[in-house]
Amino acid sequence: MKLTILGCYAATPRTFTNPTSQVLDINNRLFLIDCGEGTQVQLRKNKVKFSRINHIFISHLHGDHFFGLVGLISTFSLLNRTTDLHIYGPKGIKEIIKLQLRLSNSWTNYGLYFHELESLESEIIFEDHKVVVKTIPLKHRVYTNGFLFQEKIGERKLNIEAVQNYAIDTCYYQNIKNGRDITLEDGSVVLNEDLTFEPIPALSYAFCSDTVYNEDILPIISNVEVLYHESTFLQSEENLAKKTLHSTAKEAALIALKANAKQLVLGHYSTRYESIEMFKQEAETVFPNVLLGDDGKSFEF
């Protein structure tokens, strides 16, 4: 699982900082999460292949999370894309994009599918045989969702030595990996656990931005491998965080702790602070495994 932060600063694009966008590569699926202005340039700079982007998740309709989307959709057209593109985001996003395409007398030469969200409960919005994506309802100034990306638990791993000891034919291997016991020619049954090892544990990633401190999300993200949680402010601006429905670094760490996350990644920093190092220091007073997100940084888990 690889997370590439294209941008993780709040509010406006600036000379050296970018608004929110990130790419998650999980189980050979690539997901683009949020798409602030300048995302397509950040994708180029970080050498993400445009052709691998088929699913884009938009948390909410504040500009620093989606003003780059219409440009990316247009660029896909200019690059002669033919593969379907799926957009998951708040109700209204389709109208915004369609209006701009219509008024510019443009269209996409590829299938453009909008999956508009309006539920206040967590729901599955993407699923294939490898990955499932669920919404994480967040509390912000507009309708907002985080997203939980979960690998499905994989096949059990074949214990080659054991399988060969029993002289089992290769045509049964897939059944064994799927968890089946095997009946030998003499009628005896070999239990699956004697032929396989445990599968690689399923990875998971929760993206939570933007949101005020909100314990309601804990059951959804419980035991998540990696939690990205916004930390717009430090505790010194706690009141401002409450007022604008954002979180502090300490609050992000509290959510990580209570959710029993393995790893916390911070981001969505207000540009009022001189250094983001202080966010890490503050979060580490509560939770040990803190990574600082930053534009252009990649993390492998």
Added chain:
Amino acid sequence: MKLTILGCYAATPRTFTNPTSQVLDINNRLFLIDCGEGTQVQLRKNKVKFSRINHIFISHLHGDHFFGLVGLISTFSLLNRTTDLHIYGPKGIKEIIKLQLRLSNSWTNYGLYFHELESLESEIIFEDHKVVVKTIPLKHRVYTNGFLFQEKIGERKLNIEAVQNYAIDTCYYQNIKNGRDITLEDGSVVLNEDLTFEPIPALSYAFCSDTVYNEDILPIISNVEVLYHESTFLQSEENLAKKTLHSTAKEAALIALKANAKQLVLGHYSTRYESIEMFKQEAETVFPNVLLGDDGKSFEF
């Protein structure tokens, strides 16, 4: 008169090139012309004061000319702007911006005024005592205007030596600069031309992008000081230019020649070419005074 090119490449923003946007500083008025994605970052990089931008002109509703507008409008709000902002652009632009503000539950704390254009004839869209701005109807795939910025002819310049010779009181100086003759105490009249020099000639700037080769614009831009004319292609792609309603470098030069412009600035280059130097060479076969626009370049006239 100072022209700063923020971006002058066609189609999509890329790692080192930006879509169309430029700033014209004429007679102490600042005008932003077009606003492709990333314009607000280009403004910062080129140290243009956001507070000086009060009038934005959008040529047409193709993304590479306006996808940065909604972000800039939002950023002005976040910067607590209070001064009115005027947007001049094709009908529909108001709906695009207002829809995005509404769906993000946002508003501007400053006056935001849209001047929507739909005329097919040239018209005056801005005028104060120093500058007038007219549309230049262009031919492109959607409704498109260029813009002609003209200084008004200024005051005559006082001939201090002559004025002092006649012992004229300073309280008459403004009248003299305004072109009035003066009656001395002995009743004799001194003609204005004996007290003043000619005013500084009025500068003018024509922005023409995007457009196919179109001689209909010649009467509007006749004798312009500086003509920015798109040159998306070279003559080798003449057919493509015709098909997509763009111009070649040679065609841009022909327009400059026939309009009796003093100076031609090229831009809106397709990124298919390895070097933009070829655009200059091609244009110079027709017209001598050719400047290559490029991102981050400023020209003083």
